[in-house]
Amino acid sequence: MNYNKNKLKELRERDNISQKKLSEKLSVTEKTISRWENGESQIKPDKAQTLADYFNVDVGYLLGYNEGHQRMYEMFGVHPEKGSMGIIELAELIEVYDLRFIKDEKILDELQRDTTVAIKFLESIQTKLLLYGSISKGHTYRFEEIINFLLDFYETSERRKKELSGNNKN
Numbered sequence: 001m002n003y004n005k006n007k008l009k010e011l012r013e014r015d016n017i018s019q020k021k022l023s024e025k026l027s028v029t030e031k032t033i034s035r036w037e038n039g040e041s042q043i044k045p046d047k048a049q050t051l052a053d054y055f056n057v058d059v060g061y062l063l064g065y066n067e068g069h070q071r072m073y074e075m076f077g078v079h080p081e082k083g084s085m086g087i088i089e090l091a092e093l094i095e096v097y098d099l100r101f102i103k104d105e106k107i108l109d110e111l112q113r114d115t116t117v118a119i120k121f122l123e124s125i126q127t128k129l130l131l132y133g134s135i136s137k138g139h140t141y142r143f144e145e146i147i148n149f150l151l152d153f154y155e156t157s158e159r160r161k162k163e164l165s166g167n168n169k170n
Helices: 008-014 019-026 030-037 045-055 068-076 090-096 105-131 137-169
Strands: none
Touching: 008 030, 008 045, 019 030, 019 045, 105 137
C-alpha cells in the first residue's frame, strides 16, 4: 500500500541528516526510515510527533496534510515553524497580495469566497473560546489581527475585480 506522501525526506535533506543518523535518533532501522520516505509504510503517531519536534514543524506538515506550507516555502523561501499556525508575519504577506497578476474574475470570486469562509471560521473559533474563557488577550488580539488581514485582502480582491471589469468595458 502506498501511503500519503510525507515530507520526511525533504526535511531530512534540508537538515543534511542521513537516514542512518535519523534512524539512530529514533531507535528504528534505516529500512524503516526508507519505507516511511517512500510511502511504503505509515509513520506511527508517536514517531510522527518525535519527528515533527525534531524538525520543528507541525505533524500535519510532516505527514503531507498541509500543502499550504509548501506554497509558503515556494513564495517566501521558509518553512513555517512549529506552532506558527503556518502564518508568516502579516507585514510580509501584505507584500504578496498585489493581485495584479490575476486576470480572471472567477479566480478572484473564489478567493473572496475562501476568504469569507476563513473569516467566519476564525470568528466562530474565537467566539467559542471566549465563551468558555479559555483564550488569552494576546490570542484574542492575534485572532483580530488575522481577521483584519483577511478583510483587507478581501477588499483588495474586490478592488482588483473592479479594475478588471473596468478594463473589460474599454
